[in-house]
Each structure stands twice: as structure tokens, then as C-alpha cells.
Amino acid sequence: MQQDRQWPESHSDQTDILPRVTEQQGPPDPNATARTQYFGAQDAPTEQYDAATQQFAPAGAFGGAGGNPPPGPPNGPQDSAGQPRWRRPAIVAAAVFGFLVLLYGFDLLVTNGDIPRGVSVAGVEVGGMSHSEAEDELREQIEPRLNEPVAYTAGEVSGELDPKQAGLALDWNATLEQAGDQPLNPFTRIGSFFSTTELGVVTQAEPNQFDNAMKALRKDIDQEPVEGNIAFENAQAKPVEPKQGQQLEGDQARDTILTHWASGEQLSLPVASTPVTVPMEEVQRTLREVAQPAMSGPVVVRGEGADGTLEPAEIAEGLSFEAKNGSLVPKIDQKKIIAGVEPELAETEQKGKDATIVFEGGKPAVQPSEDGNQIKWDETLKPLLDVLKQPEGRELTATYEKQPAEITTEEAEGLGIKEVIGEFRTENFAADSGVNIRVVAEEVNGAIVKPGETFSLNQHTGPRTKEQGYVEAGIIKDGAPGKAVGGGISQFATTLYNAYYFAGMKDAGHQEHSYYISRYPEGREATVFQNPDGSSVIDLAFTNDSEHGVAIQTEWTPSSITVRLWGTKRYEVESVTGDRSNPVPPQPKDGPDENCQPSDGAPGFTVTDTRVIKDASTGQEVRREERTVKYNPQPKIVCKDKKKDD
Known part of the structure; x- marks a missing residue:
């Protein structure tokens, strides 16, 4: 049995160095094996006891064989094997780092580029x-x-x-x-x-x-x-x-x-x-306060002698809402509301009628004017929105206003329309063109042009379509004959132009044909043209620059059209047409694929017309007006079938 090791009881007992132990005495030291493995079995150092740590340590660990130990362990905290506790993690970290360095180098080598x-x-x-x-x-x-x-x-x-x-x-x-x-x-x-x-x-x-x-x-x-x-x-x-x-x-x-x-x-x-900008809450509010009450029943419009009724469906057509500043603002479309009730109130209205000039027995006469009595819709419909919100008493009262004629009987009689001041006639038109000339002549007949006013043919007739009675007739398109609704109107325009030319009226715009047409006077003819929607492209217009009114009279026959201007005569007018100059021969041109009509064409030329205006009462010349017109050559139309024959 080993003898128990004697432990010093105080620091004063540490002065003696313990003898070297060659054989283990006392209880077995649990760290002995580890120390032996570390230092070697034969060279195991002599141990010293450290009273501060209450542990044995190799001799010399405290500064030499007989030196005094430092105040603490020289290598910091130790593990169970007696090694410093920091040494093992450092070794592991160094191993890992080395492995990563090797891995990096290998990866760099094999993946370069x-x-x-x-x-x-x-x-x-x-x-x-x-x-x-x-x-x-x-x-x-x-x-x-x-x-x-x-x-x-x-x-x-x-x-x-x-x-x-x-x-x-x-x-x-x-x-x-x-x-x-x-x-x-x-x-x-x-x-x-x-x-x-x-x-x-x-x-x-x-x-x-x-x-x-x-x-x-x-x-x-x-x-x-x-x-x-x-x-x-x-x-x-x-x-x-x-x-x-x-x-x-x-x-x-x-x-x-x-x-x-x-x-x-x-x-x-x-x-x-x-x-x-308009939230659903605002929609619900407007629905509840305006839209639903508006559809709750009809609205009666009281007229003079008859009533009209706006049914909910008709109200819906004319009521809408507009988003504005986060709200829905109700709007009334007057045209749609009026359309819903106007037929029932039509008999309560009287349309005005202007005084017109009619020609009876070859002389002009005034047909009296009539004043109108029309509903003033702005005033009538002003309270409609308030009425639509009401569950009862849904009525409006129509407001009427008198509408005097634009040309009253007195004005027409004082215009001085008493004699022919200008007249012209053209002949020889095709039957289909004649239909269109008759329709336009009827529209223009009796038109009055007050002093200072300008008469526009396109504006006066409006769109010249099938709905107005016009038919397809001959036109000139790209220098070749063609057809279009309203064809032939240029002959009426030429006739009207010459009538106001000889009346001494001020020309407000006209355009000649691109090439000369033999039935018209050289330098004194005109064409007109509209888009399919009726908008004007080429117009004919004159201004009444006299102190008296002018009335237009038209006379149509199946073979001629005559236009007369009535008023108070001021001038005698003479036309002086110069000789043709700068002739240009016609050039061949392929005709259309369908309905091709070959022609020899006609040469182009330039001509100057001079209008000489003289005072009707004295015969003295007032002024001369020159107009030079350049006509293109009419192309020689060559049809494909004709080419093959040649």
C-alpha cells in the first residue's frame, strides 16, 4: 500500500524542494501517463508542487532548479494532459488553414480561365x-x-x-x-x-x-x-x-x-x-341621391296647347356623370333630351320664314316673311336636374320666344331688286349631268345676297349627295373622263360665274378647269368640288359690293341652263379675250381598265381675258380686270384593247 502524500498546510511549508520521485508513492496521479507520453518515460522531469495552483509541475517550470515560481502558470490554463488550453485549437486552425490553402491552390490551377x-x-x-x-x-x-x-x-x-x-x-x-x-x-x-x-x-x-x-x-x-x-x-x-x-x-x-x-x-x-379620383363611396352617394331618383318616373313638359313626356329611358339617354375633383357631376345632353320630347311639342312651335324673291311673269316679286315662335330650350331645361331628384311634381314648363325672319318682307322690298344686272346661258349637257344641274338650279333659285354679303355655291347647297337628289354623272379625273355623284355641276358653276361676271360683281374666288372644255368661253369658266362628306375643296363665290340687294334666278331646260342676277344695274360689262399663246401638244396616256374611251386629246395653251367695266349711266370706263389662264393639254387616251389592235 502506497503511503499518502503529505500536502503542505501553509505557504511557509513550500520552501523545501520536493525530492525526485523515482517510484510512484501515494495515490496514483491521473496525469502521470500523459506526462510520460509527452516527456518520455526515461526523461520525465522532476516534479515540483505549486501551492498557488495546488498542482505538480515539471522541475524548472518556475524559473530553474531552485528558482521561485512566477505568480501564475507560465503557459496559461492547461488541459487534462497538462498542455496550455490555447494550443490545441491553434493546431486545428493551422491544419484547416493549410488545407484551405492547398484547396485554393489546386482549384486555381485546374479552373484558371x-x-x-x-x-x-x-x-x-x-x-x-x-x-x-x-x-x-x-x-x-x-x-x-x-x-x-x-x-x-x-x-x-x-x-x-x-x-x-x-x-x-x-x-x-x-x-x-x-x-x-x-x-x-x-x-x-x-x-x-x-x-x-x-x-x-x-x-x-x-x-x-x-x-x-x-x-x-x-x-x-x-x-x-x-x-x-x-x-x-x-x-x-x-x-x-x-x-x-x-x-x-x-x-x-x-x-x-x-x-x-x-x-x-x-x-x-x-x-x-x-x-x-372618384371612390366607390362617391359613386354610391350619387347613385342614391341623383341617378335612382332620376329613373323613378317620367317628366312632363308643358307646352302652349300640348304637352310632351320624357320617359325614364329618354332621360337616361340624356343624363350622364362626369368625374371632377373627386366627385361625380351630373350633366344634361340637351340634344338628346330635346329629341325625346320635341316631336310631341312640334305643333306648338312656328318656324320662321324669310322673305324670298319669286319670279312671276318674268319679273321678281317678294314673297312675305313669317316670324317664328320657338321653344327656348336652354331656359326650359334649366331646372331639369332639380326636377329629376324629386319623387313628385316632376314637371317643366316650356319657355317660348319669337324669332323674326332673317330677311323680312320690308327688307326684301327695300333691296332694290328690280332689273336684270347680269345673265348667261350654257347648253349641251348629258342627261345625267342635266339631272344634277336641275337639282342645284332649284336650290339656288330665289337666293338673296344682301349688300356686302358673299354668296358661296358650296355653302349654299351643302353636301351634294344621293340623299339630296344628285346622281352619278360625268367628271374629269386625272385628265381622263370618269363618273361621280354630282357630276356636271361645273357647267352650272360656269354659268353662274359668267352671270355675276357681267353683273360687275366682285369675284370672291373661283378656279378654272385644268384643261379647256370647248363648250365654255376661254378664260371665263369655273369648276367646283367637294369631299364625300360635303366639305368644300374648290368653291365658287362672289361678293355683292353694291348698295342694293341681288337675287339669283335660274331657268333649266333639258338642254340648257340660264342664270340671271337681279338688282339695280350699275355697270355695262364687256369681255375681251386675247389670242392663245404657248401651245403644248397632247401626250398619250393609258386609259382606265374599265369603260375606257379613247380620245385624240387637245393641245394646252395660255389665254388672257380682260373684263372692261363701264358706268351704266355715263358709259365711262370704271376699271379693267385681267386674268390669265394656263390650260394643260388634254391627254390622248389610249385604251389597252386599242394598243393590241395597233
């Missing part, structure tokens, strides 16, 4: 590949997509973009260059084992094509906000829920398309919301 790990381009994984391998892989995967439509969504809109039409082309070199090479930074390289990077493509876009494609996208994607409103269906008021609009975010959308169009995935294009 390759695409970084974890990199994908347009959804194609190319990380770790060489540049040539990456390009082959990208071309194999992406090239089939380049001509396919690019699907997109933008807010509530979805569609497709044609990359070819948009001018998009992939730049392969730049696309690969943006992927770069393996990084040198060790932390980045190690991190690449655990991360991925998605890259888009680099695109070359034709500017004009791409701009046009973006404009087309904006047209399809942009949506105006739908304000809260009220609609009427079958005379029932229904709320319209507000809906925000959207606008394409142009710059961001461009970047998204240019970067990801070749990904094969549906693109999400950014949009910005366009807010509404």
Missing part, C-alpha cells in the same frame, strides 16, 4: 466551363429561342413581342465576356461552391425598330383609369366600380427586354398604377 462556378446565362448553366465550351452550350440552348415570340405580362395585360420585328439580336462575345473568369479572391472562390449567379444576355437592338416596338407595347399595355361612374341599362341606374389604370415603366421595361428576351421565360414588365 474558366467561367466562374454557379453562373447561368439566360437560364443556361455555364459555370465551370471554358469560354469555348460555354459558347457552344449557349448557342445550342439559346439560338432556337431567338426567333420565337417573347411572352410577357405587364400588370393586367399579357402578350407577345416579336424579337425580329423589334430589331433584337444577341451579341455572343459580349454575353460571354460579362460572365468573366474565375475570381482570384479566395473567399469569393470558396463562396462560389455555395452560391449561384444568373446573368442575362447582351443585346444589339436596331434603334428605330426597337423604339417602334416599345411604342406598340405602350399602346397595348397603358390603360387609362376607369373612374367610378353610373351607367344606365334599361332605364335602371347601375354603379360602375372605379378601376386603376396602368402605365408601362419605359426605361425599366427596356432593360428587362434587352437583358432577358432570350431566356425562354415569360417576362414581367414593370408598370406604374394610375390612380382614380
Whole structure:
């Protein structure tokens, strides 16, 4: 049995150095084996006891064989084997660091010049590949997509973009260059084992094509906000829920398309919301306070001698609401409201009638004017909105006003319309042209032009269409014969022009034909033309620059048209036509495919007409007016069938 080790009881007992122990005495030391392994069995150092730590330590650990120990352990805290506690983690860290250095060097060696790990381009994984391998892989995967439509969504809109039409082309070199090479930074390289990077493509876009494609996208994607409103269906008021609009975010959308169009995935294009101003609460309020009461029953309009009734459906036609400053403002469309009730009140109105000049027994006579009595709708409908909100007493009273004639009987009689001041006649027109000449002559007959007023033929007749009684007749189009509704009117225009020419009236605008027509006087003829909607293109107009009125009389026969101007004669007018000059021979021209009529054409030339105006009472010359007209040659029309025969 081993003898128990005697422990000093105080610091004063530490002065003696313990003898070297060759054989273990006392209780077994649990650290003995570890110390033996560390120092070796034969060279195990002599132990000393440290009273401060109450542990044995190798001899000399306290500064030599007999030195005094330092105030604390020389190597810091120790583990169970007697080693400093910091040494083992340091060894482990050093080992790990060395391993990482070796791994970094090996990875740098084998991946030099390759695409970084974890990199994908347009959804194609190319990380770790060489540049040539990456390009082959990208071309194999992406090239089939380049001509396919690019699907997109933008807010509530979805569609497709044609990359070819948009001018998009992939730049392969730049696309690969943006992927770069393996990084040198060790932390980045190690991190690449655990991360991925998605890259888009680099695109070359034709500017004009791409701009046009973006404009087309904006047209399809942009949506105006739908304000809260009220609609009427079958005379029932229904709320319209507000809906925000959207606008394409142009710059961001461009970047998204240019970067990801070749990904094969549906693109999400950014949009910005366009807010509404009228909330649903305002819609419900207006529905409750205005729209529903308006549809609750009819409104009676009391007229002079008869009444009219606005039914709910007719009210709905003329009632609408406008978003303004966050509210719905009711609006009345007077034309639609009037249309709903006017037929029932028509018998209570009297249309005014101007005094006119009629020709009886070859002389002018005044047909008396009549004043009108018309409903003043602005005043009548002013209280309508208030009446529509009422459940009872839904009535309006029509307000009337007198409408005097624009030309009263007294005015017509005082115009001095008493004698012919200008007259002209033309002949030889085709039957279909004659129909149109008769219709326009009837419209113009009896027209009065007050002193200082200008008479416009196009304005007076309005649209010359089939609805007004006009038919298709001959015209000249691009130098060749053709047909159109209202053809032949130019003959009436020429006749009217010459009538006011010889009356000494002031010309307010006319235009000759492009080439000369033999039945008209040289330099003294006119044409007129309208668009299909009746808007004027070429007009004929004169101004009454006299102190007296002028009345137009027309006389039509199946073979002639005569126009007379009546008033108070001021002038005697003479026309002096000069000789033709600058002749231009006709040139051949292909005729139309259908209804071609060959012709020899006619030469063009230039001519000057001089209007000599003399005082009717004295015969003295007042002034001369020259007008030079250049006529183009009438082309020689050659028909295709005729060419073959030749």
C-alpha cells in the first residue's frame, strides 16, 4: 500500500524542494501517463508542487532548479494532459488553414480561365466551363429561342413581342465576356461552391425598330383609369366600380427586354398604377341621391296647347356623370333630351320664314316673311336636374320666344331688286349631268345676297349627295373622263360665274378647269368640288359690293341652263379675250381598265381675258380686270384593247 502524500498546510511549508520521485508513492496521479507520453518515460522531469495552483509541475517550470515560481502558470490554463488550453485549437486552425490553402491552390490551377462556378446565362448553366465550351452550350440552348415570340405580362395585360420585328439580336462575345473568369479572391472562390449567379444576355437592338416596338407595347399595355361612374341599362341606374389604370415603366421595361428576351421565360414588365379620383363611396352617394331618383318616373313638359313626356329611358339617354375633383357631376345632353320630347311639342312651335324673291311673269316679286315662335330650350331645361331628384311634381314648363325672319318682307322690298344686272346661258349637257344641274338650279333659285354679303355655291347647297337628289354623272379625273355623284355641276358653276361676271360683281374666288372644255368661253369658266362628306375643296363665290340687294334666278331646260342676277344695274360689262399663246401638244396616256374611251386629246395653251367695266349711266370706263389662264393639254387616251389592235 502506497503511503499518502503529505500536502503542505501553509505557504511557509513550500520552501523545501520536493525530492525526485523515482517510484510512484501515494495515490496514483491521473496525469502521470500523459506526462510520460509527452516527456518520455526515461526523461520525465522532476516534479515540483505549486501551492498557488495546488498542482505538480515539471522541475524548472518556475524559473530553474531552485528558482521561485512566477505568480501564475507560465503557459496559461492547461488541459487534462497538462498542455496550455490555447494550443490545441491553434493546431486545428493551422491544419484547416493549410488545407484551405492547398484547396485554393489546386482549384486555381485546374479552373484558371474558366467561367466562374454557379453562373447561368439566360437560364443556361455555364459555370465551370471554358469560354469555348460555354459558347457552344449557349448557342445550342439559346439560338432556337431567338426567333420565337417573347411572352410577357405587364400588370393586367399579357402578350407577345416579336424579337425580329423589334430589331433584337444577341451579341455572343459580349454575353460571354460579362460572365468573366474565375475570381482570384479566395473567399469569393470558396463562396462560389455555395452560391449561384444568373446573368442575362447582351443585346444589339436596331434603334428605330426597337423604339417602334416599345411604342406598340405602350399602346397595348397603358390603360387609362376607369373612374367610378353610373351607367344606365334599361332605364335602371347601375354603379360602375372605379378601376386603376396602368402605365408601362419605359426605361425599366427596356432593360428587362434587352437583358432577358432570350431566356425562354415569360417576362414581367414593370408598370406604374394610375390612380382614380372618384371612390366607390362617391359613386354610391350619387347613385342614391341623383341617378335612382332620376329613373323613378317620367317628366312632363308643358307646352302652349300640348304637352310632351320624357320617359325614364329618354332621360337616361340624356343624363350622364362626369368625374371632377373627386366627385361625380351630373350633366344634361340637351340634344338628346330635346329629341325625346320635341316631336310631341312640334305643333306648338312656328318656324320662321324669310322673305324670298319669286319670279312671276318674268319679273321678281317678294314673297312675305313669317316670324317664328320657338321653344327656348336652354331656359326650359334649366331646372331639369332639380326636377329629376324629386319623387313628385316632376314637371317643366316650356319657355317660348319669337324669332323674326332673317330677311323680312320690308327688307326684301327695300333691296332694290328690280332689273336684270347680269345673265348667261350654257347648253349641251348629258342627261345625267342635266339631272344634277336641275337639282342645284332649284336650290339656288330665289337666293338673296344682301349688300356686302358673299354668296358661296358650296355653302349654299351643302353636301351634294344621293340623299339630296344628285346622281352619278360625268367628271374629269386625272385628265381622263370618269363618273361621280354630282357630276356636271361645273357647267352650272360656269354659268353662274359668267352671270355675276357681267353683273360687275366682285369675284370672291373661283378656279378654272385644268384643261379647256370647248363648250365654255376661254378664260371665263369655273369648276367646283367637294369631299364625300360635303366639305368644300374648290368653291365658287362672289361678293355683292353694291348698295342694293341681288337675287339669283335660274331657268333649266333639258338642254340648257340660264342664270340671271337681279338688282339695280350699275355697270355695262364687256369681255375681251386675247389670242392663245404657248401651245403644248397632247401626250398619250393609258386609259382606265374599265369603260375606257379613247380620245385624240387637245393641245394646252395660255389665254388672257380682260373684263372692261363701264358706268351704266355715263358709259365711262370704271376699271379693267385681267386674268390669265394656263390650260394643260388634254391627254390622248389610249385604251389597252386599242394598243393590241395597233
